[in-house]
Amino acid sequence: MVSSLRGMLRKIIRKGSLTITGADGQSETFGDGSGLPLSMRFLDAEAEIEIYRDAQLKLGEVYMQGRLVFDAGNIYDLLALIRSNTLVADLTLPMLWRGLLRIAEAKLKGFLPVNHNKRNVAHHYDLSAKLFDLFLDEDWQYSCAYFNPPGISLDEAQLAKKRHIAAKLMPEPGQKVLEIGSGWGGMAMYLAETCDVDVSGITLSEEQLKVSRARAQKRGLADKVRFELQDYRTMKAKPFDRIVSVGMFEHVGPNNYRRFFKKAANLLHDDGVMLLHSIGQPYPPLYNNPFFEKYIFPGGYIPSLAEVLPAIEKSGLLVADCEILPMHYGHTLRHWRERFMARKEEAAALYDEDFVRMWEFYLAGSEMAFTHEDFFIFQLQITKKRMSVPNNRDYIAPREEALKLREAERPPLEKVIF
Structure with missing residues (x-):
């Protein structure tokens, strides 16, 4: 499953320079080498699996939990790099089905509004x-x-x-x-x-x-x-x-x-x-x-x-x-x-x-x-x-x-x- 995340990044990151080092010490660089280099490390293998399965939620959670650290650049640089590269065609199957579930959940909440304002x-x-x-x-x-x-x-x-x-x-x-x-x-x-x-x-x-x-x-x-x-x-x-x-x-x-x-x-x-x-x-x-x-x-x-x-x-x-x-x-x-x-x-x-x-x-x-x-x-x-x-x-x-x-x-x- 770790290779699935790397495969997703090979598809997404066309411009820029992103180096990822896994918990096993294996490194790989993505992009065309342009721009400022960005380098990050995962401290456990499960973190990569979680992000591949649900990137929208888990990237933030993994970073918040200290399981993803940066040796060059920062979290803003990573988010900007991903957004500047991502196309609709790059969406993976896990992204699509998670997105569909969230759309359905949002529609349901719209029909069943609950006042939690305060x-x-x-x-x-x-x-x-x-x-x-x-x-x-x-x-x-x-x-x-x-x-x-x-x-x-x-x-x-x-x-x-x-x-x-x-x-x-x-x-x-x-x-x-x-x-x-x-x-x-x-x-x-x-x-x-x-x-x-x-x-x-x-x-x-x-x-x-x-x-x-x-x-x-x-x-x-x-x-x-x-x-x-x-x-x-x-x-x-x-x-x-x-x-x-x-x-x-x-x-x-x-x-x-x-x-x-x-x-x-x-x-x-x-x-x-x-x-x-x-x-x-x-x-x-x-x-x-x-x-x-x-x-x-x-x-x-x-x-x-x-x-x-x-x-x-x-x-x-x-x-x-x-x-x-x-x-x-x-x-x-x-x-x-x-x-x-x-x-x-x-x-x-x-x-x-x-x-x-x-x-x-x-x-x-x-x-x-x-x-x-x-x-x-x-x-x-x-x-x-x-x-x-x-x-x-x-x-x-x-x-x-x-x-x-x-x-x-x-x-x-x-x-x-x-």
């Missing part, structure tokens, strides 16, 4: 706050940054992201803003301090709720920014002037898209503006990545625009603007991965070595999706009335410049103390 959120976002402090920016933005202009730092890019979103929201002083999926509070506090608005943030993460409330209290914003443990589906409130949601929509799921936008329509003032920021992919997925589903984001789902836009239309809302950001998340994830790996010993002290490798695989696989699989970020500006926003984009840049002046008046962000 549990799924807790699986990822209720991890130790100290973990996220290892690799996020100073404001704990756990979503795609905006690298405009190119080459700016992660902290600058995350600030540019908040500024870009605020410019599209066009909030006026004194208006009421709802943030669906408020994270650690950075976006809500930014809007309150730069736009002089009243913000209500809702989350399903108890850990994020605790941190965001403490941050708002420390900055003296408790009277302008409130955070609640609240599911958007059961929220009851008067309509808001603005609604913003950044990096939360990936947890809604296609069966709930119409419900999400219907609720947004109910919560949005007739002259209101909504800004939705989400990961997208170029086509509707047949099923979720099995490693990510099992270990990272259970219940997560990356939509295509073809799935999202009909739900918006059927809710009575209008898409006023759509902006595609194709590579910004790839850059963001590269920063996160490099920062995380630079402090991997601290992460291991929080959890263990298996967790560190699991998290590295997650960050590397996510980055590869943007660099090699055409994933992207979309920002949808949504309204109820066509003329609630200008009929061109000329207003965005001036508003961003005005926000920069307000940013200079903000007190500096303080380090979160655990």
Whole structure:
């Protein structure tokens, strides 16, 4: 069976240079020798068998368990090499039947939806706050940054992201803003301090709720920014002037898209503006990545625009603007991965070595999706009335410049103390 994995790699790896050494010490090199050499070792023969039988799940598991190590290159390099070489014709029989089983399982789950939203959120976002402090920016933005202009730092890019979103929201002083999926509070506090608005943030993460409330209290914003443990589906409130949601929509799921936008329509003032920021992919997925589903984001789902836009239309809302950001998340994830790996010993002290490798695989696989699989970020500006926003984009840049002046008046962000 080990030879079956090697045979699969001989078929797949046409370009590049990949050397594999088995547990028996036998080495073989694949590819045409181009590019940077990549070299890895299996520490037990069973690892090769497992990967051949179910590569989508077992490659990540074997790496996480420390049974696959690299002598040259890293796990991102391997994933990128495989993806840049693989064609549909390269799929093996085990890959095909595993894929068919997963498609069937995904269809069954669609017919039998179970609400595990809070549990799924807790699986990822209720991890130790100290973990996220290892690799996020100073404001704990756990979503795609905006690298405009190119080459700016992660902290600058995350600030540019908040500024870009605020410019599209066009909030006026004194208006009421709802943030669906408020994270650690950075976006809500930014809007309150730069736009002089009243913000209500809702989350399903108890850990994020605790941190965001403490941050708002420390900055003296408790009277302008409130955070609640609240599911958007059961929220009851008067309509808001603005609604913003950044990096939360990936947890809604296609069966709930119409419900999400219907609720947004109910919560949005007739002259209101909504800004939705989400990961997208170029086509509707047949099923979720099995490693990510099992270990990272259970219940997560990356939509295509073809799935999202009909739900918006059927809710009575209008898409006023759509902006595609194709590579910004790839850059963001590269920063996160490099920062995380630079402090991997601290992460291991929080959890263990298996967790560190699991998290590295997650960050590397996510980055590869943007660099090699055409994933992207979309920002949808949504309204109820066509003329609630200008009929061109000329207003965005001036508003961003005005926000920069307000940013200079903000007190500096303080380090979160655990």
